[in-house]
Amino acid sequence: GLGSQGCFSCSFPLFGVAIVSAPTMPKVSGIACVTVLIAAALFCVASAITPSGSVGGRGFGDNLNWVSFTEGIAEAEATKKPAMVVIHKSWCGACKALGPKVAQSSEIAELAKDFVLINVHDDEEAHTTEKFKPDGGYIPRVIFYDGLHGEVLLDHINKKGNPSYKYFHTGAESVVASMKEVKELFESDAFLSKGKAEL
Structure with missing residues (x-):
């Protein structure tokens, strides 16, 4: 959450994402921080997903569907x-x-x-x-x-x-x-x- 001295911290343990801004950093709006967190979470999710319906080649060729x-x-x-x-x-x-x-x-x-x-x-x-x-x-x-x-x-x-x-x-x-x-x-x-x- 947003602390009294402008410290923002949040973590997404599911995605291994933790964002902390120290009190010495300039104060950032809550909306900007939430936007960054959502973008980071979406990036992590998108990186982990294989194409729809695909199980991969499993030794038989990832070039094949x-x-x-x-x-x-x-x-x-x-x-x-x-x-x-x-x-x-x-x-x-x-x-x-x-x-x-x-x-x-x-x-x-x-x-x-x-x-x-x-x-x-x-x-x-x-x-x-x-x-x-x-x-x-x-x-x-x-x-x-x-x-x-x-x-x-x-x-x-x-x-x-x-x-x-x-x-x-x-x-x-x-x-x-x-x-x-x-x-x-x-x-x-x-x-x-x-x-x-x-x-």
């Missing part, structure tokens, strides 16, 4: 677009190896314009359904979701990978191949005229 599972499914259905769901863990060596390959792929960046990118990290997998574990809960898994018809696209697998782990990818090439297949599927008239399923 990754969203959470819940946001991504809703966005895919609202926009009638396919979603690429990447399920990974922070402690997983194979996930850490795949992430930079996805992040650095110019083909994935280009194809991503036609997809909703969903980044499911660590405990967030609990928000998914069993349909996103069609052949087990191994990681990383790259699974595609059909936002037009509301179903998991089980046929779009790593064709050069292990048949026991169909959605396990080790490089950008197999992810690109699957993305191209899904993009072509979404361009086919037969697919576009099919009915909607339950997730």
Whole structure:
């Protein structure tokens, strides 16, 4: 508050902001101080917020627009677009190896314009359904979701990978191949005229 000798002090512990003016400083109007405090608080809040709907790359490329599972499914259905769901863990060596390959792929960046990118990290997998574990809960898994018809696209697998782990990818090439297949599927008239399923 404003002291009897013109000393103004205020703190915002939530933002780590404390402003104190000593009695020897010129007296400043209360409105000017409040304006400075509001500006400082807004700056702190704005600095801490990531873009709306964004969860960041989490090792899979901050250059790509990754969203959470819940946001991504809703966005895919609202926009009638396919979603690429990447399920990974922070402690997983194979996930850490795949992430930079996805992040650095110019083909994935280009194809991503036609997809909703969903980044499911660590405990967030609990928000998914069993349909996103069609052949087990191994990681990383790259699974595609059909936002037009509301179903998991089980046929779009790593064709050069292990048949026991169909959605396990080790490089950008197999992810690109699957993305191209899904993009072509979404361009086919037969697919576009099919009915909607339950997730």
